[in-house]
Amino acid sequence: MGETRAIVLADGTQVVLDTASAIDVRYSAGERRIVLRAGAILVTSAHETAPVYRALLVETPHGTATALGTRFSVRIEDGASQVAVFQGAVALRPSQDGATPVRLQAGQRAGYTRHAVQAVTGVEDNAAAWTQGSLVAERMRLDALLAELGRYRHGVLRCDAAVAGLRVTGVFSLRDTDRSLANLAASLPVQVRYRTRYWVGVGPRPAA
Template sequence: MKSGEAAAGEIDPAILQEAADWLMRLHAGDAGPQEWAAVECWRTTSPAHGRAWQRAEALLGDLRQLPPGPARAALERPNARRRQLLRLLWIPALPAGLLAWRQFSVDGERWQSATGEQRPLTLADGTQVLLNTATRIAVRFDAQTRLLRLLEGEILVTSAPDSAPVHRPLIVATGDGSARAIGTRFSVRRADGDDASRVVVFDGAVEVEAGGTRRTVKRGEHVVFGADGPGTPAAFEAGVDEAWTQGMVIARRMRLADLLAELERYRPGLLRCHPAVADLRVSGSFPVLETDRSLALLAATLPVRVRYRTRYWAIVEPA
């Protein structure tokens, strides 16, 4: 490569810093029309600004997949220090952070799915696991236990009978507690941005333990559990919680903002909802693995339009 070409591809660190600042403002979720207009003006000011924005958008997806720890805590902290740490991560420290993510080790065999991917697995004992979008798990089988650690995301587990001479319970553990299968089919979710874990039981039963308390969750029930222990099991809405396993999300008078937040889990980059249409009610079935198609369906049935500022940046706003 010629030196002139190399120089043309370089981006001023100050411009990269500005791109990170703008993207964090939008990522915080409280940006209004003035902020959106301002960042669009900034992005189109010069080719260097456009390249910096593209780089920042691409790196956002990698930041979201950092493992639990100081970097992830910084990403999730909604205050000034959170943004300052993100700025530090974004420019000088991000490559090292990504390297740490690639080298992140947990006890057991690891599996993961990308954003917008669903990945089926069959474990050594015959247990079937479906990884939803942006999910990471670690699997460890030994003489005492069949353990699945849900590091992030959502899984559907269909347990298989244990063929070992001594029974080994099948346990799914998250940072909030654990769920022990009792001949069952169930899902566990601990997605990015969630402040607790959730178990939904489709068949059989699951024993949930958290905060020193145990609850048995039966077929047709779900429960949320965190540091304070599991809540009270309650019936879930049939068809809705299992829809993702068929590649769909079912909305029944759901707020548009909430539906878009769910679709964003399956989509790299930013998907934002204009405050003026956030409370519109939506009913219907929407494909989660084809989010552009889902957005087109919304635009065809609601008084909204979808504006694509870039490939990784879409906003749903009044038509």
């Protein structure tokens, strides 16, 4: 919990796993398949050296993302798979028969369900910040930020409804979430209360 992990696959492909993420690797004579079970990964594909080219693809419950000489991330969240391309290109193919595949170029991102690929947008500069242990917020709601920080720590992290809508901008550590909470308390009208090490609440700061 709270840590990313980097692995190198048999062909040299590099995979960084986000916290609470799980993959299966299924390489065969015909393809290089990474099955993302949960969470998020950043993939830097290796040049294929086998005599017969094997496509590198990431499978999720919603379909596949096939690498075309690339560096890209895949995340499962909110009933869809989110793909961001940093180098090269990726072909998205929803799992439902007849669904239209979409090719993403470097600098593009899109979500997809089993039925269709959603709107293609630009990749934020900080989209892969989690691989460096950082969360970059730009006018992010406090409750959303705390939900993300909560993925990187044990126990419960609650946000009081009275402060949930506060907007937050800044860079926060995912490796030291207690320090991130202290920074929030120093910059916002909020108080961080530790009932125990594993039960933390963020609410309004009491009036002086």
